[in-house]
Amino acid sequence: MTARLRRFLGIRLGVLDQHPPRPLDVPDCAAPSKLEPDLPVISLVTPSFNQGQYIGETVRSVLGQHYSKLEYVIQDACSSDNTGQVLAQFPVDAFFLVRERDTGQADAINRGFARSQGEIMGWLNSDDFLMPGSLCKIGAYFRDNPEVDVVYGDRVVVNEHGLKIGMWALPGHDVEVLRQVDYIPQETMYWRRRLWDRAGGQVDASLKFAMDWELLLRFSAAGAKFAHLPVVLGAFRVHSAQKTSAQMSSVGFDEIRRLRQQYGGGCFTRLRRRVRHMQFLARHWVNNY
Numbered sequence: 001m002t003a004r005l006r007r008f009l010g011i012r013l014g015v016l017d018q019h020p021p022r023p024l025d026v027p028d029c030a031a032p033s034k035l036e037p038d039l040p041v042i043s044l045v046t047p048s049f050n051q052g053q054y055i056g057e058t059v060r061s062v063l064g065q066h067y068s069k070l071e072y073v074i075q076d077a078c079s080s081d082n083t084g085q086v087l088a089q090f091p092v093d094a095f096f097l098v099r100e101r102d103t104g105q106a107d108a109i110n111r112g113f114a115r116s117q118g119e120i121m122g123w124l125n126s127d128d129f130l131m132p133g134s135l136c137k138i139g140a141y142f143r144d145n146p147e148v149d150v151v152y153g154d155r156v157v158v159n160e161h162g163l164k165i166g167m168w169a170l171p172g173h174d175v176e177v178l179r180q181v182d183y184i185p186q187e188t189m190y191w192r193r194r195l196w197d198r199a200g201g202q203v204d205a206s207l208k209f210a211m212d213w214e215l216l217l218r219f220s221a222a223g224a225k226f227a228h229l230p231v232v233l234g235a236f237r238v239h240s241a242q243k244t245s246a247q248m249s250s251v252g253f254d255e256i257r258r259l260r261q262q263y264g265g266g267c268f269t270r271l272r273r274r275v276r277h278m279q280f281l282a283r284h285w286v287n288n289y
Contacts, residue, residue, distance in 0.1 A: 011281050013183050016157050016238050018166030024158060024235070026132060039139035042190070043071045043118030047108035051126040052082035054237060057162070059087070061129035061235075063094055067136060074126075075112035077102045106205040113196075122190035127237045130187070131156075134233040138190050141229060149195040149224040150216070153233030155185035160239035168236075171283035173226045176276045179264035182213035183280075187234035191219065198222050209252035210259055217263040 006015050044062060048055055062072055072095040076083060079099075087097060096115065102108045109123050120142055124130065134153070141151055157166035168185060177183070189212070199218040203211045220226075264273070 009285070011285055012166060013168055013170070013281065013284050014181075016166055016236075018157070021159055021161070021163035021165055024156065024162060024164045036136070036140055036143075038143055039067070039069050039136070040120050040142055041069045041071055041118035042067060042120045042122065042135055042139060043073070043113065043116035043193075044135075045109055045112030045116065045121075045123040046072070046074045046126050047102075047105050047112065047123065048074055048076040048079060048083060048126040049105075049108070050079045050081045050083065052079065052086050053160075054127040054239075055083055056086045056089070058124060058126050058129050059090060059095070061131075062124065063090070064132065065130060065135040067139065069118075069139070070135065071116055071118045072096065073098065073112040073115055075100075075102070075108040077108055103205060104208060106203040106207060106211045109203045109211075110205060113202075119193055120190050121193055121196055124187055124234070127239065128187040129235050129237075131232050131234060134188070137229065137231065137233065141227065142190070142192070145227065147225055148227045150189065150191045150219055150226045151229060152184050152190070152226075153188040153229040153231050155188055156232050156235050158235050158237050160237065162235075162237075165238065167232070169230070169232075169284070169287060170228055171280060171287050173228045174276070174280050175220055175226070176273070177280045178216060178220060180260060180273055180277060182210070182216065184212075184216060185234060185236060186212040187236055189216075191224070195219055195222065195224050199224075207255055210255040213256070214259055217259060221263070 007018070012018055046058060074087065074095050074097045076097065076099045078101055098111070098115065102111060112123070113121060120139065138151055142148065154170055155168045156164055157168065159165050168183070170183060199222040204214050207214055
């Protein structure tokens with residue numbers, strides 16, 4: 001279903017630029033005045049390369065969580081822009097900064113996670129940012145639901161100036177739909193290290209676009225239990241130099257097609273897949289209107 005048809009039908013999932021820019025209202029997800037006890041250690045990795053224009057806001061959104069059990073690693077591929085100067089403005093002990101060459105985003109993510117030890121894991125790209133209190137909500141949910149392996153929330157979409165241009169509010173998790181299309185907002189997604197180890201312990205570095213979907217598909221194949229939190233946890237930024245926009249036609253479609261064939265082909269009839277997908281979008285539409 002094309003973005004134009006989705007807009008006509010009022011479907012927001014899969015559409016990034018939904019309306020003219022407007023000020024971003026911070027969702028009601030603020031950190032509690034008193035941190036809850038027994039929260040797990042969260043290891044968060046930010047892969048970085050020449051995003052000095054945005055990485056300051058990314059880092060501020062992480063440090064502003066005031067999550068006492070945060071292990072934050074910034075894996076920078078020797079950026080040649082002003083990234084170094086931006087990061088130098090933060091306290092030296094605010095995060096673990098590594099500057100070394102890598103072979104791409106997935107390799108940087110793997111290198112960052114190899115330096116981490118937290119029970120809960122996630123990554124945040126250097127042009128996206130977190131909503132206030134997101135990590136507290138994630139940590140508390142994992143603490144209170146030990147059977148859950150993967151948690152994710154909803155996303156707000158912003159432009160290069162941080163103005164809101166859209167929203168993705170998901171209707172819940174559907175394992176069949178996940179095999180066909182990835183609606184899970186990567187910047188809101190966290191998982192347990194036990195699952196990471198069981199599913200191979202790495203992001204597929206051969207992928208340039210769909211590495212987050214491939215990881216989710218491996219998680220699902222490994223028997224992971226998913227949970228969706230109906231609250232905005234992160235902001236996805238759309239800009240001209242963004243990989244999602246720049247590489248979709250040249251790289252992304254091919255990776256998506258191969259993953260769909262590998263994990264989704266043969267499980268269900270084409271008709272059932274389409275019906276299930278439309279049911280998922282219909283629940284999204286009902287929840288948003």
